[in-house]
Amino acid sequence: xxxxxxxxxxxxxxxxxxxxxxxxxxxxxxxxxxxxxxxxxxxxxxxxxxxxxxxxxxxxxxxxxxxxxxxxxxxxxxxxxxxxxxxxxxxxxxxxxxxxxxxxxxxxxxxxxxxxxxxxxxxxxxxxxxxxxxxxxxxxxxxxxxxxxxxxxxxxxxxxxxxxxxxxxxxxxxxxxxxxxxxxxxxxxxxxxxxxxxxxxxxxxxxxxxxxxxxxxxxxxxxxxxxxxxxxxxxxxxxxxxxxxxxxxxxxxxxxxxx
Numbered sequence: 001x002x003x004x005x006x007x008x009x010x011x012x013x014x015x016x017x018x019x020x021x022x023x024x025x026x027x028x029x030x031x032x033x034x035x036x037x038x039x040x041x042x043x044x045x046x047x048x049x050x051x052x053x054x055x056x057x058x059x060x061x062x063x064x065x066x067x068x069x070x071x072x073x074x075x076x077x078x079x080x081x082x083x084x085x086x087x088x089x090x091x092x093x094x095x096x097x098x099x100x101x102x103x104x105x106x107x108x109x110x111x112x113x114x115x116x117x118x119x120x121x122x123x124x125x126x127x128x129x130x131x132x133x134x135x136x137x138x139x140x141x142x143x144x145x146x147x148x149x150x151x152x153x154x155x156x157x158x159x160x161x162x163x164x165x166x167x168x169x170x171x172x173x174x175x176x177x178x179x180x181x182x183x184x185x186x187x188x189x190x191x192x193x194x195x196x197x198x199x200x201x202x203x204x205x206x207x208x209x210x211x212x213x214x215x216x217x218x219x220x221x222x223x224x225x226x227x228x229x230x231x232x233x234x235x236x237x238x239x240x241x242x243x244x245x246x247x248x249x250x251x252x253x254x255x256x257x258x259x
Contacts, residue, residue: 079249080111086256087112090155092162092182094169094227096219097204098194099187100236101163104244109161111245118163119150126150131165132205148174155181166219170226179229183255185248186230191216193237231255 091108093101102118109116120131123146127134134143147168154162155178162182169175169184178184189197194216201207207215227233232251236244 076111076246076249079253080113083249083252083256084112084114086259087114087159087252090157090160090162090182091252092151092155092164092178092184093187094164094178094184094230095187096166096189096194096216096223097206098197098216099189100197100241100244101187103241104187104236104248105161105163107241107245108248111249112161115158115160116163117154117160119147119154119168120163120165122150122154123147144171144174148177152177166223169230170223175226175229179231183232183252184230185232185234185251186227187244188227188233188235189237191220194220 093099093105095101105118106116123134123143124130127146129137131143134146147165148171151162151164151168151174154160164178169178191213195201195213198204198207198212201212204212206219209215232255234244234247234251236247239247
């Protein structure tokens with residue numbers, strides 16, 4: 001049998017307990033059989049109690065002996081460093097509005113030390129008008145063409161975190177491009193959670209008409225079959241931005257091959 005630290009510690013504790021029991025027995029016998037005049041002598045009591053004090057101190061020492069500390073999880077910096085060394089393609093976040101694609105994506109990119117891009121923002125910058133205006137003036141077909149071209153350029157660049165528009169992954173040509181060239185992650189959350197994160201619905205054209213929660217529920221049902229194609233699914237309900245980032249990092253760490 002191998003003498004491990006745990007077994008050695010057990011032997012040590014048994015040894016001390018044996019010593020303690022013997023010393024307690026001796027003290028008890030000595031006190032019982034002492035003459036009454038000595039047993040009641042105030043000056044003799046410290047001498048009689050000295051062995052007992054030693055035993056109690058030994059027992060306290062055993063109880064206070066530190067146990068091996070449990071293995072701590074990797075800190076964010078160490079985990080991110082390991083992921084960055086293995087990441088050979090961009091990470092694309094897909095999901096409905098309010099799922100955390102921009103907030104979580106930006107924080108994850110910073111932790112990994114790589115760039116972050118929002119495809120909708122790049123399209124708006126290139127067009128010089130808002131997405132709603134692109135839809136109104138040029139139509140959805142034109143917007144999807146611009147979206148696919150933008151994401152294609154990002155997918156072929158050096159590894160970075162990319163946040164997509166909610167409908168991007170619902171078009172086969174764009175989804176196939178991303179699935180082939182990038183690592184796609186679906187950030188999932190319930191419609192109620194999404195609505196609480198969105199807050200002011202005035203900035204979301206799709207939520208302008210009717211009940212916003214009902215609209216999100218409908219979009220969730222319609223788009224879930226497309227989002228399910230993503231390589232990784234990550235539920236973010238009840239998670240802060242930091243906790244969602246850590247969950248994303250752990251998902252990447254598990255998914256990427258070890259070197």
